[in-house]
Amino acid sequence: MKDTPTETLTTAKGTFADGLRDHLPAAAFRDLEPRYLEEPRGRWAGTDGLLLAPATTEEVAIIIKAAQQARVAVIPYGGGTGLVGGQVSSDLPAPVILSLERLNKVRNVDPVENAMTVEAGVILQQAQEVAEEAGRLFPLTIASQGSARIGGILSTNAGGVNVLRYGNARDLCLGVEAVLPDGSILQGLSPLRKNNTGYDLRHLLIGAEGTLGVITAATLKLMPRPVRTGAAMMAIRDPAAALDLLNMARDRIGEGVSAFELIGRMGLDFLAETMPEVRLPLGWPEWSVLIDLGLGASGDPAAALEGLFEAAFDAGLVTDGVIAQSEGQRHDFWTVRESIPEANRRIGSISSHDISVPIASIPDFIRDGTGVIAKIGDFRINCFGHVGDGNLHYNVFPMPGRSRSDHDDQRDAIKTAVHDLTHSYGGSVSAEHGVGRLKVGDLETYVDPAKLAAMRAIKAALDPAGIMNPGAVLRRAG
Amino acid sequence: MKDTPTETLTTAKGTFADGLRDHLPAAAFRDLEPRYLEEPRGRWAGTDGLLLAPATTEEVAIIIKAAQQARVAVIPYGGGTGLVGGQVSSDLPAPVILSLERLNKVRNVDPVENAMTVEAGVILQQAQEVAEEAGRLFPLTIASQGSARIGGILSTNAGGVNVLRYGNARDLCLGVEAVLPDGSILQGLSPLRKNNTGYDLRHLLIGAEGTLGVITAATLKLMPRPVRTGAAMMAIRDPAAALDLLNMARDRIGEGVSAFELIGRMGLDFLAETMPEVRLPLGWPEWSVLIDLGLGASGDPAAALEGLFEAAFDAGLVTDGVIAQSEGQRHDFWTVRESIPEANRRIGSISSHDISVPIASIPDFIRDGTGVIAKIGDFRINCFGHVGDGNLHYNVFPMPGRSRSDHDDQRDAIKTAVHDLTHSYGGSVSAEHGVGRLKVGDLETYVDPAKLAAMRAIKAALDPAGIMNPGAVLRRAG
Incomplete structure (x- = not known):
């Protein structure tokens, strides 16, 4: 197989x-404002x-074809919110x-089909709103x-937070239209749920971070809107109890x-320190979980959560709990969870x-993580996230009175220790943000060599000139 | 991009x-019994x-590596049940x-992780049983x-029948181990729900029908077992009412x-003619649906179905209905549905x-289908299937007193007419059986040329010698 x-x-x-x-x-043709040369973490410029900024798929194809002929690199740019420098x-x-900001039409919303087709430049929130107007849910939810x-x-x-129930972006996409690196247009828009006609190029383009072509539009799954919602916060015995509680x-x-x-205790401490206005319904339990339900018209979320709490309490999994009695209270619970990243930013990781x-190894991972970090020095760890997906945001902070810049020389050691531990548990060093330019080296270190070789062969086959987002995901050769 | x-x-x-x-x-090394050279429809031998019959992944790799060096074709063989000659x-x-029959170990079942890892030779029913023993559901269900x-x-x-709720095989697979055409082993087994580390080779191998490598093992998703089940048969006003009823x-x-x-009337007529022992709870409605529910411990399927029936009756969608009062009655309803393929075989399509x-176009498709078939001659059409997925089994039969062999000269015209009509509605000519050798020509006729070109490029990149299942999915060049 050929190299990149x-x-x-x-x-x-x-x-x-x-x-x-x-x-x-x-x-x-637009002015190159500085924002197009920046990314949220300020690591690349x-x-x-x-x-x-083409307004049609055909214009995208013209650009790619010309770039292919002239050997000009193309960096696709969406909302600019990516965290890995892609x-x-x-x-x-x-x-x-x-x-893709001008390629932003909602082409079709069909509540009978439970699908909508939107162009690549449509903002996620707009897609959610369009689905809601049609009486449907587009469930992907990210900060x-x-x-x-x-x-x-x-x-x-x-x-995001709803992957447990609805899957990630990949799982919510029924078909894509894309311009391939040779400038041809892949006509893959389709609401079909069953279609076994050849290789699944949709899934190859999804997650390829623009290195195999430019997605120009997509047909997305719509779901029934849960009509009866509920939420609870429960203090749990320990992280292992979270898994048993989830399965229960x-x-x-x-x-x-x-x-x-x-939610770990450290996150609540950070909230108390930096955002004291956020009310903590359970005080400061060492470990707690936020459970959110969305049921059909015949469901009773409060009763379901009460039954769950009683059974979990009897089983010794939970020690305390509060069930939202109103939509306002449910919102308050979510405010706790959603304020933690902001508290983290204020503390400064x-x-x-x-x-x-793997979900089942979360308790051991948390235990071992504390150990490997302690070997490097004295730090505070805020570990929180989407337990149902095994996706942890595992962030390391300075002790009180110190700042992140005091630890610049330890950052690499911390990152390597966390990534090595993750890898030893069969985990992923990029759960939901992607590889971009940030984790190209991590990919080379941790990913199966047979996979990397096959990726390089596919890249070379579809983009022999290497014009599509060069240096992202795969290192440029030469 | 290169050719095959x-x-x-x-x-x-x-x-x-x-x-x-x-x-x-x-x-x-095993004897080549005749069954390995046959397929269920008897079109290829x-x-x-x-x-x-290797017993380990390493043995598979030895075989593929040797075949690669010697330019020997490799045809992967599972249960031999494929319907398209793959x-x-x-x-x-x-x-x-x-x-793969000796590569048949269940490597791991983990009810906390909600995942199991099985080798490629494990029979589906065994996988379902192993999941059940662990208190979980592996939901894929096919004849x-x-x-x-x-x-x-x-x-x-x-x-299969549960795609509406749980997705198809692709959606139920978290990771694959495979031997690639160069003999390398892709180590992709993983229960991770979120893992964005490079191109998704899993989805490329799934559905590739052995042309890009041999899947040797897979990590599969397990689901909670629905504890309260229910079923209803409802006679509906017309096919359009089925869509409204589904969304309701x-x-x-x-x-x-x-x-x-x-379920269309013709299927019930065929049952009455060939399998009179099958009881038809609603008599012979022109169109009817079988609805199956699986709820958690707090659900009440019978009440949910009664509420649904009343609302649908008031809305004029359904004209009659019966709700299973026992698991035995639910089983009887399913017997009606599952006997239709056997009745079809006895009539002889x-x-x-x-x-x-697309689901929303099912009523128009059924109407137009009757028209295009009538132009070819007098036939009976049995149209039934998985409405929730838009997946119809659309079968054409001789009139009473005639046999399929009387219409040998019209078969191609019927197939082309049905496929052309399907294509005109943006449908797929291979919904769930795949391409194999049967539909290579259909792929060339109906599939987007950009997709075909990319498929050929990927095939050439990963299998430059063309040893993996040659002639399936993509035509051999030269």
Whole structure:
């Protein structure tokens, strides 16, 4: 199998840009505002580029075909919210920065079909709203939903809090339209639930982070809107009890369990320290969970949660609990969970990790994690996240009175220790954020060599000139 | 992008087989019984081959590596139940017929993780039973589950009656181990729910029908077992009412709707004619549906179905209905549905079609189908299937007193008419059975050229010698 492409790339400025002006409307050429060269964590900064914002799939195809011929790099750009640097490159000749922001039509919403087709530039929150207007639910829910766009969400296979019930972005996509690296248009939009006609290119493009083509539109699954919702916070005996409680909940309530979030004591301490206005319904239990239910019209969430609490209390899994008596109270519970990332930012983490481990090994992982971090020094660990998916946000902070910059020399050791431990448990060092440019080395370290070789062969087959998002996911050869 | 491989293949008999004897245990060499050269529909018959039945993944890798070096074709063989000839070839130099029957261990079942890892040769029904013993559900349910094996089920992305609720084989697989065409072992077994580390090779291998490698084991999702089940048969106003009723059911009952099957009058007539012992609870309604529920401990299926019936009756969607009052009665309802394929066999179809269309277009498709078939001649149409997935079994039969052989000259015209109509509705000419050798031409006719070109490029990149199941899915070039 062949290695990644090595051909020399050329600049998008000058001749290439001038040539495109004959084939694209003037509106597709936009000023390169600084935001297109930045990313939220400030680790990468682009230096130059040609910003193009096509309004149709055909315009995308014109750009890609021209870039293919001229050997110009193309960096697809969605909402700019990615956390792994997939949307910014500084080590290339000025690339095309291909913003999907004008390719933003909702093409179709069909509540009978339970599907909608939206273009890549549609913002997630807008997609959620359009589904709601049709009496349906588009369940993907992530912190950046007010600015993240569907194309980027699919390209990174975004996750979030409702993966337990509804799956991640991949699982919610029925079909994609994309421009492949040779400029051809893959006509894969379809609401079909069963379609076994050849290789599943949809799933290959989803999660490829723009390295195998540009997703231009997608047909997304819609779900029934849960009409009766409920939530509870329960203090649990220990992390192992969270797993038993989750299974008990799913055995009793089935798929109605929409979210099951683990909260460690440290997160509550951080809230008390930085956001004292957030009310903590259970005080400061060492470990607690937030359980969210969404049932059909015939369901009774409060009764289901009361029954669950009683059974779990009798089994010694939970020690305390509170069940939301109103939608307002449910909202308050979620405020606790959703404020933790902001509290983390105010404290200032030394190193944060987007990892997943097999669900059953979460308790051991948490125990061992404390050990490996303690060997490096004195730190505070805030471990929280989506237990139902095995997806932990495992963040390491300085002790009180110290700052993250005091530990710059330990950051790499912490990251390596957490990633090594994750890997030893068969976990993933990129659970929901993707690889981007941040984790290219991690991929090489932790991912199966046969997988990497096959990825390189596929990349070389579909993008022999290596123009699509060069340096993301796979290292550029040469 | 390159075309499919054209290199000349050589025979597995003689030198190749002799050379392998030094590297494989004697037990891996088996007699080539006739069943390995047959398939259920009798359209293809193999002529020769070297039957190998490895017991470990490493043995599979030894075989594939040797086949790669010697340019010997490899045809993976699971349960032999495939309906599209993916498991039999007659136009190759004697291939290796790689039976997975001895690679049949259940490696791990973990009810806390809600996952199990099984080898490719495990029979589906055994996987279901192992899950049940652990208090969990492996929900994939197909007619051939007593002999179909997990490797084949994944390679063809099998579907069945529970796709509405649980998805098809693809959706139930968390990770795969596979031997790639170069003999390397892809170590992709994993119960992780969130893992965004590079291209999703799992989904590329699933549905590739053995043309990109051999799946040797898989980690499968387990679900909570519904503890309270129920079923109803309802006579509906017309096919359009089925869609409204399905959405009404899902809005009221959520994901608890496990199956929703459409039954046309013709199927009931066929039952009366060929299997009069099957009791028909509603008589002979023109159109009816079978609704199956599986709820958690707190659910009440009978009450939910009664409420649904009343609401649907008031809305004019249903005209009659019966709700199972016992597990025995639920079983009787299913007997009606599951006997229809046998009744079809006894009548003898001229042409049967495994198609899907967008759910919302099912009523129009059924209306138009009657029209296009009538233009060809006088026939009986039995249309039934998984409405919730848009997956119809659309079968055309001779009129009473005539036999299928009277219509041999019309078979192609019927098939083309049904496939053309399906395609015009954006449907799929292979919904759940796959492409195999039967539908290679259909793929070329109906599938997006950009998709076909990308498939060929991927095939050439991963299997440059073209040894893996040559002639299935993609035509051999040259």
